[in-house]
Amino acid sequence: MTFSTLMTVLLYGVTIGATYTLIASGLSIVFGVMGVLNFAHGSFVMLGAYTGFTIVRLTGNFWLAFAIAPLIIALLGGIVEKLMVSRLYGKDIPSTLFLTFGLSMVFSNAVLLLWGGSSYSIQLPSYFRGFINLFGIYYPKFRLFVLIFSCVLVGVMWLFLSRSRWGLPIRAGLFDLETVEAFGINIYRVFSILFIVCSAIAAVAGVIIGAMRSINPMMDLDLINVALIVIVIGGLGSFKGALIGSLILGLAEAFGAQAAPGFAKFTTWLIMAGVLLLRPKGLFSEH
Amino acid sequence: MAKDKGERALKKDLMSRRDFMKTIGVAGGAALMTGLPGPLYSAQAAGPEIRIGHVTALSGVSSDMGPLLDKGLRLAFSLSKYKDRAKFFLEDSQSKPDVAAQKALKLYEKDNVHLLLGPILGNESPAVAAVLKPKKKILLEAYGANAYLVGKDCSPYTFMLGHTSYNMSVPLAPWFLKTLGKKVFLVGADYRTGRDVALYFREAFEKIGGKVVGEFYSPLGSSEYAPYLPQIRNAKEKPDGVFGFYIAQDCINFVRQFEEFGLKKDGYVYVNAIGGLGIQYLDAMGEAAVGFYDSFHTVPYADTPQNRIFMAAWQKAYPGQIIDEACMGGFDAGTCIIKALDAVQGDSTNTEGLVSVLHKIEYESPRGKVRMGPNNGTIVPVYARKVVKKDGKYRHEGTFLGYYGTPCGPQYEWGACSLGCPSS
């Protein structure tokens, strides 16, 4: 492998890993704190992509999509939490899976109805098009932006969890929700806020992915698949685990495709199997 | 400017899908439908009914194409003298072979249709053909690409109006050599069609002195090609072009990333087989696809007399809606059926008469001149289509490569057809 190939693949792997973090961390923390395995998490990413696409189509303003799509999806997340997910608190995981799986089907059919089955892609502003020469390799400008932006957002999420008023009960709730409540905290409000924040971040990831790849009514399945693998590798409920798991997955996809193109997807499963054998609870399980 | 157009196109698209659903009465995302008459013609028959069945995907992976095929089919009839007699029966195949076969039987047995236009996917068509063949019922396929149906699984009652991997890749070999050069890098989605396309092209290309300088096949359904693309740049010799087959999402992602990673700028040209750069995908690909090629038997918006008639009719029936390969495929099938009906004096119940007419049929559709080969597979004009931007819209510029059918015989994997095989 030449140096330029190595760098391209490395950069690519890290970029993809960073976007996976945005998706997987929300799924992981919602599960860890609320006990809800949200199969519809990928749908929020998809709806974010479609909403962002429509905003760019209507206004021509890419940044508006970044600002408004997360707000719309956060609102949707809030409604879904209030009307449906909230009924599942304290129920077993299969029940939460059934409901959210159903939701994901509703959402993908809603997408079919509203946007049809065609593929779209979010058009980038001209300054994001093209590529730059980085250490002698070509790397798309937008992907570089995605890399930096995702890192910043991951940093913000980390700050939210470690420093903010709501971060403390969320991290505490991963271990002992009952005691959190006994210390005067309305856990249902924490749940709502967490669900809304995670929906909004999923929508941001959706806009990013919609601009990097094509948007279609089945992308949610791909994404939820990736997110589930990440949290199995990283450990359920762990933000650090989601981050490391995403990077491992991103790099595995990148280098796996180089080493054995036919087995690119296989590499991912192999790693997951390996982690499950050695550490059945994932690399960073905090339970 | 471009923004406005985009906006309008989107609104119209949204509109059209809802209208369509309303028109034919879809309940929910995956609905069963029995044919209600379309908006263009009255339900009163002026003669015996011509009952036409259509099994196509209204849900599942190819659900974006099914409704368009149906619109094209109905449009062809609305322009014909049979417009008041035609009665359509539409069923959802759900993009599944077993469902398609069962719906096809239902249409013939319960709805008593006289002939049937079959489903889209290459694994659905043989399933339908297999159940209709023993019952001696007619199946026409506008898509459903499957070489076996014009090889050893051919039937006097099955008519393949579309393409196969073979006739959409082999004609590109001499064109590639002449237009782009002698060296090719092969790529593709790692599944049956992706591998077949590369194989047929390679054989034809090497026979005439071309050279393959490298190749890779990525998993079907990959959304990221960044890890593969460097291999093209790292090939021992710089290829004159990259050839292969990706479809739908895969193709959009491949083409966009091909550009993003600087290959296009450095003079690499991409050629995709079998309509991968179809008009429905061009907006999503954006500038990235401009200057690239694909192959197909249909060129939407081509400025030919037949196509001008079609475009005007389409414009009138579905104002502002984009014309794509699928609706033209439906129109082409309709044109073929009408021509056959003419030859049997409009008697759609005369199955054996229709079969013998269809076996030798020649007709002209917006594609150009189409002729049925001895193995009941059409011999179609094949075009190398270059993606261009015209007045802010992404369109194709077709170069006619010749008329090609799909040969058959023991030397081919799909074997010989008992009805006969085209000479070449």
Add this chain to the structure above:
Amino acid sequence: MKALEVSNIDTYYGTSHVLHGLSLEVPERNLVCLLGRNGAGKTTAIRSIMGMTPPARGSIKIFGEEVAGSRSNNVYAKGARIVPQGRHIFPMLSVEENLHLALIGQSSPDVKAETQKAYQMFPILGQRKRQKGKTLSGGELQMLAIARAIMGPTRLLLMDEPSEGLAPVVLTQIEKTVQELKARNITILLAEQNLQFALQVGDYFYIIDNGAIVFSGDKSSLQANEEIKLRYLGVGL
């Protein structure tokens, strides 16, 4: 007014009936002990009062306000604080974060002053403030559990077996702490198994067995009743 009045509560864990018509009272500024063996229902009683395992029937009043059926965060809002059995310190949160968590549900707390107060009471916690909960020793965990419970205004403190699993030297320290809380006029309900510890600090005593109160009285009447002690607490002289 009584700080706590529990009348006739019945509490279930699933289908198992744990508390049978339990009643007790805690006058303001008193330390009342709830004594009993393992499994007698002490923890369930504490959890019922806190709203963590709400009773199916009966009434619980905190300073005259009915809280039976409220969720524990609302009971907290009435001024009830808990030192849970097993401490329940959040293992991945630092000492300081464990303390701060208790202030999130309070309106306009003085975070700095409250934290300083806690470190004054337990200097060792001040030294360990950046350490994660899971790295603390048993005694430190118990101190943190107490410190966490008395962050901000505390009207009623429910302590569930603070002596459990502690070495004698640490126990002395906790005893001193409880005396200090009494001196600060905090009303306390202390669930205990350790009779010696309870007698050192308690003003009034209830003995619970099979989910019902079987004895109540002051220190002298408990000390005089050998039969009760032997039968329900398993201690003879």
